[in-house]
Amino acid sequence: MDFEQYRILNELDLFTSEFNNLSELDLSDVTNKFSELPDKILKSLQKINVTKAIEEYQKRQRSIKSELIKYIPDINSKIKNLENTSKKIANIIKKDYTNKKNITASANKIKNLIENKVKKSIKEMTDSEKLSTTIIFILIIYIINTICFSIVIYLTHNKLLAVAITTIFSAPLIEEKMKNVALKTGINFGFQFTFAFAMFEFFYYVMSYMAFNTIGVGIIPFMVARAITVIFHMSTASVQSAYVKNNQSEMGYFVGVLMHVIWNAISFAPLLL
Secondary structure (H helix, E strand, C coil), rough: CCCCHHHHHHHHHHHHHHHHHHHCHHHHHHHHHHHHHHHHHHHHHHHHHHHHHHHHHHHHHHHHHHCCCCCCCHHHHHHHHHHHHHHHHHHHHHHHHHHCHHHHHHHHHHHHHHHHHHHHHHHCHHHHHHHHHHHHHHHHHHHHHHHHHHHHHHHCHHHHHHHHHHHHHHHHHHHHHHHHHHHHHHHHHHHHHHHHHHHHHHHHHHHHHHCCCCCCCCCCHHHHHHHHHHHHHHHHHHHHHHHCCCCHHHHHHHHHHHHHHHHHHHHHHHHHC
16 A cells, blocks of 8 residues: 555545544534634635646546546546536535534435435446347347247157246246346336337247247237237336335236236137137
8 A cells, every 4th residue: 555545544534533523413513513614614725726726636637537538438428427416415515504404414415315326327228238138138038938948848748838838937937037127227228128028029929920820810810919918018017117116126026927927827728728
Protein backbone atom coordinates (compact mmCIF):
# COMPACT_ATOMS: atom_id res chain seq x y z
CA MET A 1 0.00 0.00 0.00
CA ASP A 2 1.49 3.36 -1.05
CA PHE A 3 1.35 6.56 0.99
CA GLU A 4 -1.57 8.04 -0.98
CA GLN A 5 -3.74 4.93 -0.43
CA TYR A 6 -2.84 4.95 3.27
CA ARG A 7 -3.76 8.64 3.56
CA ILE A 8 -7.15 8.12 1.86
CA LEU A 9 -7.97 5.11 4.04
CA ASN A 10 -6.97 7.03 7.14
CA GLU A 11 -9.21 9.96 6.18
CA LEU A 12 -12.09 7.57 5.52
CA ASP A 13 -11.58 6.00 8.93
CA LEU A 14 -11.58 9.39 10.64
CA PHE A 15 -14.68 10.46 8.72
CA THR A 16 -16.49 7.21 9.64
CA SER A 17 -15.64 7.67 13.31
CA GLU A 18 -16.80 11.29 13.25
CA PHE A 19 -20.03 10.33 11.48
CA ASN A 20 -20.74 7.58 13.99
CA ASN A 21 -20.11 9.91 16.90
CA LEU A 22 -22.28 12.57 15.34
CA SER A 23 -25.17 10.16 14.65
CA GLU A 24 -25.25 9.18 18.35
CA LEU A 25 -25.79 12.73 19.56
CA ASP A 26 -29.22 14.09 20.37
CA LEU A 27 -30.94 16.69 18.18
CA SER A 28 -29.63 19.74 20.04
CA ASP A 29 -26.02 18.57 19.73
CA VAL A 30 -26.52 17.84 16.02
CA THR A 31 -27.92 21.34 15.52
CA ASN A 32 -24.89 22.82 17.29
CA LYS A 33 -22.56 20.84 15.07
CA PHE A 34 -24.33 22.06 11.94
CA SER A 35 -24.31 25.65 13.18
CA GLU A 36 -20.51 25.49 13.52
CA LEU A 37 -20.08 24.06 10.03
CA PRO A 38 -20.41 27.19 7.82
CA ASP A 39 -17.68 29.13 9.70
CA LYS A 40 -15.28 26.21 9.44
CA ILE A 41 -15.96 25.87 5.73
CA LEU A 42 -15.42 29.61 5.14
CA LYS A 43 -12.12 29.59 7.04
CA SER A 44 -10.95 26.59 5.03
CA LEU A 45 -11.97 28.18 1.73
CA GLN A 46 -9.98 31.32 2.53
CA LYS A 47 -6.81 29.22 2.51
CA ILE A 48 -7.59 27.63 -0.86
CA ASN A 49 -6.79 28.98 -4.31
CA VAL A 50 -10.24 28.22 -5.70
CA THR A 51 -9.36 28.80 -9.36
CA LYS A 52 -6.35 26.49 -9.15
CA ALA A 53 -8.35 23.85 -7.28
CA ILE A 54 -11.10 23.89 -9.94
CA GLU A 55 -8.56 23.64 -12.76
CA GLU A 56 -6.87 20.70 -11.04
CA TYR A 57 -10.20 18.99 -10.50
CA GLN A 58 -11.22 19.46 -14.14
CA LYS A 59 -7.84 18.16 -15.30
CA ARG A 60 -8.20 15.00 -13.22
CA GLN A 61 -11.79 14.57 -14.39
CA ARG A 62 -10.74 14.75 -18.07
CA SER A 63 -7.96 12.26 -17.44
CA ILE A 64 -10.28 9.77 -15.74
CA LYS A 65 -12.94 10.24 -18.40
CA SER A 66 -10.47 9.61 -21.25
CA GLU A 67 -9.53 6.28 -19.65
CA LEU A 68 -13.09 5.21 -18.87
CA ILE A 69 -14.38 5.96 -22.37
CA LYS A 70 -12.12 3.18 -23.69
CA TYR A 71 -14.20 0.66 -21.75
CA ILE A 72 -17.59 2.42 -21.40
CA PRO A 73 -18.71 3.99 -24.71
CA ASP A 74 -21.75 5.73 -23.17
CA ILE A 75 -19.73 7.24 -20.31
CA ASN A 76 -21.22 10.73 -20.89
CA SER A 77 -24.75 9.56 -20.05
CA LYS A 78 -23.47 7.69 -17.00
CA ILE A 79 -21.60 10.78 -15.76
CA LYS A 80 -24.76 12.85 -16.28
CA ASN A 81 -26.71 10.29 -14.27
CA LEU A 82 -24.09 10.44 -11.52
CA GLU A 83 -24.24 14.24 -11.47
CA ASN A 84 -28.02 14.15 -11.11
CA THR A 85 -27.72 11.68 -8.24
CA SER A 86 -25.13 13.89 -6.56
CA LYS A 87 -27.44 16.90 -6.84
CA LYS A 88 -30.26 14.91 -5.24
CA ILE A 89 -27.98 13.90 -2.36
CA ALA A 90 -26.89 17.53 -1.91
CA ASN A 91 -30.52 18.67 -1.87
CA ILE A 92 -31.38 16.09 0.78
CA ILE A 93 -28.54 17.31 3.01
CA LYS A 94 -29.40 20.98 2.40
CA LYS A 95 -33.12 20.48 3.08
CA ASP A 96 -32.57 18.42 6.22
CA TYR A 97 -29.96 20.88 7.51
CA THR A 98 -32.39 23.78 6.95
CA ASN A 99 -35.16 21.89 8.77
CA LYS A 100 -32.67 20.80 11.47
CA LYS A 101 -33.49 17.11 11.08
CA ASN A 102 -31.49 14.30 12.64
CA ILE A 103 -28.43 13.29 10.61
CA THR A 104 -29.39 9.59 10.78
CA ALA A 105 -32.61 10.35 8.86
CA SER A 106 -30.57 12.10 6.17
CA ALA A 107 -28.19 9.15 5.95
CA ASN A 108 -31.11 6.74 5.50
CA LYS A 109 -32.60 8.87 2.72
CA ILE A 110 -29.26 8.93 0.91
CA LYS A 111 -28.81 5.17 1.38
CA ASN A 112 -32.26 4.47 -0.09
CA LEU A 113 -31.59 6.81 -3.03
CA ILE A 114 -28.32 5.05 -3.88
CA GLU A 115 -29.83 1.57 -3.46
CA ASN A 116 -32.66 2.43 -5.84
CA LYS A 117 -30.19 3.81 -8.38
CA VAL A 118 -28.06 0.66 -8.16
CA LYS A 119 -31.10 -1.60 -8.57
CA LYS A 120 -32.25 0.43 -11.57
CA SER A 121 -28.82 0.34 -13.23
CA ILE A 122 -28.62 -3.43 -12.77
CA LYS A 123 -31.99 -3.88 -14.44
CA GLU A 124 -31.17 -1.63 -17.40
CA MET A 125 -30.15 -3.55 -20.53
CA THR A 126 -29.25 -2.38 -24.01
CA ASP A 127 -31.32 -3.56 -26.99
CA SER A 128 -28.51 -5.87 -28.13
CA GLU A 129 -28.26 -7.39 -24.63
CA LYS A 130 -32.03 -7.94 -24.57
CA LEU A 131 -31.94 -9.61 -27.98
CA SER A 132 -29.00 -11.88 -27.17
CA THR A 133 -30.48 -12.81 -23.77
CA THR A 134 -33.85 -13.60 -25.35
CA ILE A 135 -32.22 -15.84 -27.96
CA ILE A 136 -30.22 -17.65 -25.27
CA PHE A 137 -33.33 -18.18 -23.12
CA ILE A 138 -35.30 -19.56 -26.10
CA LEU A 139 -32.43 -21.92 -26.96
CA ILE A 140 -32.31 -23.14 -23.34
CA ILE A 141 -36.05 -23.88 -23.44
CA TYR A 142 -35.78 -25.69 -26.78
CA ILE A 143 -32.72 -27.73 -25.78
CA ILE A 144 -34.08 -28.86 -22.39
CA ASN A 145 -37.49 -29.81 -23.83
CA THR A 146 -35.76 -31.72 -26.65
CA ILE A 147 -33.53 -33.56 -24.17
CA CYS A 148 -36.55 -34.48 -22.02
CA PHE A 149 -38.42 -35.76 -25.09
CA SER A 150 -35.40 -37.80 -26.23
CA ILE A 151 -34.88 -39.37 -22.80
CA VAL A 152 -38.53 -40.48 -22.51
CA ILE A 153 -38.48 -41.85 -26.06
CA TYR A 154 -35.29 -43.80 -25.27
CA LEU A 155 -36.72 -45.24 -22.04
CA THR A 156 -40.28 -46.01 -23.17
CA HIS A 157 -40.20 -46.17 -27.00
CA ASN A 158 -43.59 -44.46 -26.80
CA LYS A 159 -43.79 -41.23 -28.80
CA LEU A 160 -47.19 -40.16 -27.48
CA LEU A 161 -46.05 -40.60 -23.87
CA ALA A 162 -42.87 -38.62 -24.59
CA VAL A 163 -44.91 -35.76 -26.09
CA ALA A 164 -47.31 -35.85 -23.13
CA ILE A 165 -44.56 -35.69 -20.47
CA THR A 166 -42.68 -32.95 -22.32
CA THR A 167 -45.84 -30.92 -22.90
CA ILE A 168 -47.44 -31.28 -19.46
CA PHE A 169 -44.38 -31.28 -17.20
CA SER A 170 -41.10 -30.29 -18.86
CA ALA A 171 -42.41 -27.32 -20.87
CA PRO A 172 -44.23 -25.58 -17.98
CA LEU A 173 -41.25 -25.98 -15.63
CA ILE A 174 -38.59 -24.60 -17.97
CA GLU A 175 -40.71 -22.00 -19.81
CA GLU A 176 -42.08 -20.45 -16.62
CA LYS A 177 -38.58 -20.49 -15.09
CA MET A 178 -37.19 -18.49 -17.99
CA LYS A 179 -40.07 -16.01 -17.65
CA ASN A 180 -39.33 -15.76 -13.92
CA VAL A 181 -35.63 -15.05 -14.51
CA ALA A 182 -36.44 -12.47 -17.21
CA LEU A 183 -38.98 -10.70 -14.97
CA LYS A 184 -36.47 -10.51 -12.11
CA THR A 185 -34.00 -8.96 -14.54
CA GLY A 186 -36.60 -6.31 -15.35
CA ILE A 187 -40.39 -6.31 -15.60
CA ASN A 188 -40.40 -4.76 -19.08
CA PHE A 189 -37.76 -7.19 -20.32
CA GLY A 190 -39.76 -10.07 -18.80
CA PHE A 191 -42.80 -9.18 -20.91
CA GLN A 192 -40.66 -8.56 -24.00
CA PHE A 193 -39.01 -11.97 -23.64
CA THR A 194 -42.35 -13.70 -23.03
CA PHE A 195 -43.87 -12.16 -26.16
CA ALA A 196 -40.79 -13.05 -28.24
CA PHE A 197 -40.86 -16.64 -27.00
CA ALA A 198 -44.63 -16.94 -27.53
CA MET A 199 -44.30 -15.71 -31.12
CA PHE A 200 -41.36 -18.06 -31.75
CA GLU A 201 -43.48 -20.95 -30.45
CA PHE A 202 -46.45 -19.79 -32.57
CA PHE A 203 -44.49 -19.78 -35.84
CA TYR A 204 -42.63 -22.99 -34.92
CA TYR A 205 -45.90 -24.90 -34.48
CA VAL A 206 -47.54 -23.33 -37.53
CA MET A 207 -44.58 -24.31 -39.73
CA SER A 208 -44.59 -27.82 -38.23
CA TYR A 209 -48.31 -28.07 -38.98
CA MET A 210 -47.81 -26.99 -42.58
CA ALA A 211 -44.98 -29.50 -43.00
CA PHE A 212 -46.63 -32.54 -41.40
CA ASN A 213 -50.32 -31.85 -40.46
CA THR A 214 -50.68 -35.00 -38.37
CA ILE A 215 -53.46 -33.79 -36.05
CA GLY A 216 -56.34 -33.59 -38.52
CA VAL A 217 -57.37 -29.98 -37.79
CA GLY A 218 -57.82 -27.18 -40.32
CA ILE A 219 -55.18 -24.45 -40.56
CA ILE A 220 -57.49 -21.64 -39.40
CA PRO A 221 -58.65 -23.33 -36.17
CA PHE A 222 -55.08 -24.39 -35.51
CA MET A 223 -53.74 -20.83 -35.88
CA VAL A 224 -56.53 -19.46 -33.67
CA ALA A 225 -55.62 -22.02 -30.98
CA ARG A 226 -51.94 -21.05 -31.18
CA ALA A 227 -52.85 -17.33 -31.01
CA ILE A 228 -54.81 -18.00 -27.81
CA THR A 229 -51.70 -19.73 -26.43
CA VAL A 230 -49.72 -16.52 -27.06
CA ILE A 231 -52.25 -14.67 -24.90
CA PHE A 232 -51.96 -17.40 -22.26
CA HIS A 233 -48.16 -17.00 -22.13
CA MET A 234 -48.58 -13.26 -21.54
CA SER A 235 -51.13 -14.04 -18.81
CA THR A 236 -48.76 -16.27 -16.82
CA ALA A 237 -46.04 -13.62 -17.20
CA SER A 238 -48.47 -11.02 -15.85
CA VAL A 239 -49.30 -13.22 -12.84
CA GLN A 240 -45.61 -13.83 -12.15
CA SER A 241 -44.79 -10.12 -12.47
CA ALA A 242 -47.26 -9.29 -9.68
CA TYR A 243 -45.43 -11.67 -7.35
CA VAL A 244 -41.99 -10.45 -8.47
CA LYS A 245 -42.98 -6.85 -7.64
CA ASN A 246 -43.86 -8.03 -4.12
CA ASN A 247 -40.55 -9.93 -3.74
CA GLN A 248 -42.36 -13.29 -3.96
CA SER A 249 -40.82 -14.54 -7.21
CA GLU A 250 -40.70 -18.20 -6.12
CA MET A 251 -44.42 -18.20 -5.33
CA GLY A 252 -45.04 -16.50 -8.68
CA TYR A 253 -43.04 -19.24 -10.41
CA PHE A 254 -45.09 -21.93 -8.63
CA VAL A 255 -48.41 -20.32 -9.62
CA GLY A 256 -47.20 -19.85 -13.21
CA VAL A 257 -46.14 -23.50 -13.47
CA LEU A 258 -49.44 -24.68 -11.98
CA MET A 259 -51.45 -22.61 -14.50
CA HIS A 260 -49.26 -23.87 -17.35
CA VAL A 261 -49.55 -27.53 -16.33
CA ILE A 262 -53.35 -27.31 -16.16
CA TRP A 263 -53.52 -25.45 -19.50
CA ASN A 264 -51.30 -27.95 -21.32
CA ALA A 265 -53.04 -30.95 -19.73
CA ILE A 266 -56.44 -29.71 -20.90
CA SER A 267 -55.06 -28.95 -24.38
CA PHE A 268 -53.40 -32.36 -24.65
CA ALA A 269 -56.25 -34.40 -23.16
CA PRO A 270 -58.12 -35.01 -26.48
CA LEU A 271 -55.04 -36.75 -27.90
CA LEU A 272 -54.95 -39.13 -24.93
CA LEU A 273 -58.64 -40.05 -25.05
